[in-house]
Amino acid sequence: MKTKTQRRIKDSSITRFGVSIPSDLISAFDKYIRDREYTNRSEAIRDLIRRKLIEKEWEKEFQGREVVGTITYVYDHHKRNLVDSILNIQHDFPNHIVALQHVHIDHCNCLEVVIVRGEPEVLRDLAHKLEALKGMKHCQLTMTTTGTNLS
Numbered sequence: 001m002k003t004k005t006q007r008r009i010k011d012s013s014i015t016r017f018g019v020s021i022p023s024d025l026i027s028a029f030d031k032y033i034r035d036r037e038y039t040n041r042s043e044a045i046r047d048l049i050r051r052k053l054i055e056k057e058w059e060k061e062f063q064g065r066e067v068v069g070t071i072t073y074v075y076d077h078h079k080r081n082l083v084d085s086i087l088n089i090q091h092d093f094p095n096h097i098v099a100l101q102h103v104h105i106d107h108c109n110c111l112e113v114v115i116v117r118g119e120p121e122v123l124r125d126l127a128h129k130l131e132a133l134k135g136m137k138h139c140q141l142t143m144t145t146t147g148t149n150l151s
Contacts, residue, residue, distance in 0.1 A: 054145045064119060068098075069143035071114045071127045078108050079135025089129050090114070096122060109137070117146075 021029070029044070038044040077083055090097055096118040103111040116123050120143060131139035 063121065066118060066146055067120050067123065067143045068115070068117045068146055069123060069141060071116055071123075071130060071139065071141050072111070073114075073130055073139035074105065074109055074111050074137045075133070076108050076135045076137065077110045082133060082135040085133050086112075086130065089126070089133075092129075093122070093126050096126060 029041070033041060033044045036044070038047075075082055075086070090100075093116075096116050098115040098117050100112055100114040103113075105111050116126065123141060123143060127139060127141035130136060
């Protein structure tokens, strides 16, 4: 016999479950939900689960498969040969760099966001090469799934 909750769910692709959470943790989570303007806990929990599944996907299952992402970095464009070194590295990865955006932060500092696509280990290599350049102030790679295996 179905419970009252099970009878009310018309979409069979949705599963309801209960979770026991300490009150201080749920209070912090509710603040997180408000700060990010979620309409309810379910949406926030779904996003957190997806985020963790995506991390797992590219960490293990995506080795040798394609992911997408960004490499964001800030550098001093006055540093001798740095711009040339950045361009040389970018030209070494023509099949992995989809697009980039360059922003002048101030007289000395520039920000670039590079959209990348490829195998995780290749994208990590690209980011590490950029990060190691003298004059690079900050460099961060963010990878995500192409979404083809998620519902």
